[in-house]
Amino acid sequence: xxxxxxxxxxxxxxxxxxxxxxxxxxxxxxxxxxxxxxxxxxxxxxxxxxxxxxxxxxxxxxxxxxxxxxxxxxxxxxxxxxxxxxxxxxxxxxxxxxxxxxxxxxxxxxxxxxxxxxxxxxxxxxxxxxxxxxxxxxxxxxxxxxxxxxxxxxxxxxxxxxxxxxxxxxxxxxxxxxxxxxxxxxxxxxxxxxxxxxxxxxxxxxxxxxxxxxxxxxxxxxxxxxxxxxxxxxxxxxxxxxxxxxxxxxxxxxxxxxxxxxxxxxxxxxxxxxxxxxxxxxxxxxxxxxxxxxxxxxxxxxxxxxxxxxxxxxxxxxxxxxxxxxxxxxxxxxxxxxxxxxxxxxxxxxxxxxxxxxxxxxxxxxxxxxxxxxxxxxxxxxxxxxxxxxxxxxxxxxxxxxxxxxxxxxxxxxxxxxxxxxxxxxxxxxxxxxxxx
Amino acid sequence: xxxxxxxxxxxxxxxxxxxxxxxxxxxxxxxxxxxxxxxxxxxxxxxxxxxxxxxxxxxxxxxxxxxxxxxxxxxxxxxxxxxxxxxxxxxxxxxxxxxxxxxxxxxxxxxxxxxxxxxxxxxxxxxxxxxxxxxxxxxxxxxxxxxxxxxxxxxxxxxxxxxxxxxxxxxxxxxxxxxxxxxx
Numbered sequence: 001x002x003x004x005x006x007x008x009x010x011x012x013x014x015x016x017x018x019x020x021x022x023x024x025x026x027x028x029x030x031x032x033x034x035x036x037x038x039x040x041x042x043x044x045x046x047x048x049x050x051x052x053x054x055x056x057x058x059x060x061x062x063x064x065x066x067x068x069x070x071x072x073x074x075x076x077x078x079x080x081x082x083x084x085x086x087x088x089x090x091x092x093x094x095x096x097x098x099x100x101x102x103x104x105x106x107x108x109x110x111x112x113x114x115x116x117x118x119x120x121x122x123x124x125x126x127x128x129x130x131x132x133x134x135x136x137x138x139x140x141x142x143x144x145x146x147x148x149x150x151x152x153x154x155x156x157x158x159x160x161x162x163x164x165x166x167x168x169x170x171x172x173x174x175x176x177x178x179x180x181x182x183x184x185x186x187x188x189x190x191x192x193x194x195x196x197x198x199x200x201x202x203x204x205x206x207x208x209x210x211x212x213x214x215x216x217x218x219x220x221x222x223x224x225x226x227x228x229x230x231x232x233x234x235x236x237x238x239x240x241x242x243x244x245x246x247x248x249x250x251x252x253x254x255x256x257x258x259x260x261x262x263x264x265x266x267x268x269x270x271x272x273x274x275x276x277x278x279x280x281x282x283x284x285x286x287x288x289x290x291x292x293x294x295x296x297x298x299x300x301x302x303x304x305x306x307x308x309x310x311x312x313x314x315x316x317x318x319x320x321x322x323x324x325x326x327x328x329x330x331x332x333x334x335x336x337x338x339x340x341x342x343x344x345x346x347x348x349x350x351x352x353x354x355x356x357x358x359x360x361x362x363x364x365x366x367x368x369x370x371x372x373x374x375x376x377x378x379x380x381x382x383x384x385x386x387x388x389x390x391x392x393x394x395x396x397x398x399x400x401x402x403x404x405x406x407x408x409x410x411x412x413x414x415x416x417x418x419x420x421x422x423x424x425x426x427x428x429x430x431x432x433x434x435x436x437x
Numbered sequence: 438x439x440x441x442x443x444x445x446x447x448x449x450x451x452x453x454x455x456x457x458x459x460x461x462x463x464x465x466x467x468x469x470x471x472x473x474x475x476x477x478x479x480x481x482x483x484x485x486x487x488x489x490x491x492x493x494x495x496x497x498x499x500x501x502x503x504x505x506x507x508x509x510x511x512x513x514x515x516x517x518x519x520x521x522x523x524x525x526x527x528x529x530x531x532x533x534x535x536x537x538x539x540x541x542x543x544x545x546x547x548x549x550x551x552x553x554x555x556x557x558x559x560x561x562x563x564x565x566x567x568x569x570x571x572x573x574x575x576x577x578x579x580x581x582x583x584x585x586x587x588x589x590x591x592x593x594x595x596x597x598x599x600x601x602x603x604x605x606x607x608x609x610x611x612x613x614x615x616x617x618x619x620x621x
Binding site (some may be wrong): 083092093094095096097098101132133134135136137167169171172173174175176177188189190191192193194209252253254255256260261262296327329331332335339340343344347350351353 | 482483484485487488489490491492494495516518525526529530531532533544547548549550552553554586587588589590591592593594595599602603604
C-alpha cells in the first residue's frame, strides 16, 4: 500500500536502501543486490567469531531496550546439550512504530538472512519469526521469502550446502500488544495466553519451550548483515556522537508533521534537523508542541528538550526521554495534551494482560481520571491521585506495561501541567484547543 | 387465561434450544481436507503440539469466518488439549472472532498517533455510511462490522483501516463512501 518517500540527502540508507524497490522482495532480486553473501560468510566462520564481530560493532537492540546484541548472543552457551532457539520479535505494536513493517514488506529476504545468521551464531537450529496478526502484507512477503529460501536450499537441513541445519518459521500472532514483550511472545508462541513471565529465569537460561533462547528485534537481526559484510569498524564509525551508540537507526515518524514515514539516519544525528529539515517541519500554519521520540512508552519531550536532543540511546536520555523503538510521534499546537495522554492511557488499559493488580487496576483507573479531566470534570485532587497511582504502577509488576502507562502521565503532568490546570478550572477540551490554536 | 406476550420479549424464531434444530457441526480438519494437510505440516515445526494452537485457530477462522465453541473443541481434540484451555487462549487475543461478523470486517485505528490526525472522525464516518449504528454491531444486511482497533502499526499513513485482510491507508472521512462503494 503506502509507498516510501525518496530518501532525503541527509539520510544514510543502509537497511532502508531497497525500500520501494519491488524486485528486492524476490530471491533473485535479493541475491543480485548482494543478498545471502553475509550468510555464506557467516556459515564459514565459527559462531563465537560472529558474536565477537557483532560485539565489537557496538550494535544494540533496536526494539526498545537497547541491550548490546553481541553480549546477548554470548549468553547462549555452546555445547550445553540443549536445543537453542532464536525468536525474532516482529510483533511491532508500540504506537508510533512501523519500521519493522517496512523492513519486512520491502526486504523480507534480509530478515530470513538475519535470522539464519543469528541462529547459527547462538547455536540454534530453529528460528521463529513472530509477526503480529494485523501485518497481513509483511506476513505474505515473509512467507514467500521463507518458501523461496527453503526451495533454494539456503535454509533447511543443509543450509547453503554446509551440512548445517537452520530452520526459519513464520508464526502469526493474533492481536495482543503485550506479545511484543519477550516472555509473553514466548508464551504466545507455545500456544498459551500471552502473559509475561517472571524473570529470572531469563530467556538465555530458560526461554522458548524451556530452552535457552535469544530474542531479537527485526531491525537488529537485519543490521547483522552489513556488519558482517563491512566489518565492525565500518559500523562503529557511523556515529556522530559517542561510542556507545553506533551505526544507523530507523525511525518511523508520524503525527502532525509534513512528511511522515520511515527514515534512516546515523546515531547522534541532531533531532532538530531531523524534525525540521529531513521530515519537513510542522504542517502549514501550525507549530510543534511536543514529541514522543520512541513510541508511547517513553517520556514526552517538550520542544526545548527535543530540539536539544541527539538521536541516540544516550542523547534522548539526556533530554528527558528515551530512544525506545524509534517511533517518533509529533504533536502540534492544535492538540490537547490531556486528550493525547488520555488516549495513550486508554491504549494501555486495553492492552493490559491483567495479571498484576497494579497494572490491571492502574491502567483503567488512570484512563478514567484522565478522560474525566479531558471532559472538564476533573478536580485538583485528581492530579495527585494520578501521580500516586503512577508511582504504584512503576517497578512493581512482572513486565513494564504498567510502567509504560505511568511514564507519559508523569512526564505529561510535569511538562504540560498548565493544560491540565486549564481544564480542571472548568474549561473544556474544545476551548483549550481554541485558546492554544 | 395466558396473558399476551409483552412486546419485544417473545422468543424470536431462531432462538431454539433444541440442538437437533441446528445443522450438525462439520469438522474443519476432516481427513483429506486442505486444512488437515496444513495442520499436519505445521505441527512438526514445533517441539510441542500445543504450539500449533494459534495457527490452527487461524485456519478455523479462515474456513468458517469465526471460531465457534465447536471449532475450539475440534482444535482441542487434535492438539490434545481441553476445550476450556483453548477457550482461555482464544479469549486472550483480539483477532479471533467469537461470533460471526459482517462480510467486511472494518477495523479503524484510533490510537494516539492516528487519533491526533483525525481518526475518530474516520471511525464515525464508517459507522454512519455502513448504517451499523455502533461499534461492533453488524449491519442488518450482514455486510459490515466496524470496530476501533488499537494501533495497526501503520502510523505514518494515518488513518489506516484494515478491511478483512487488506490495509487501506491515509483514509479521511470524505474517502469513506468511495471505499465502501468498492465493497460489494
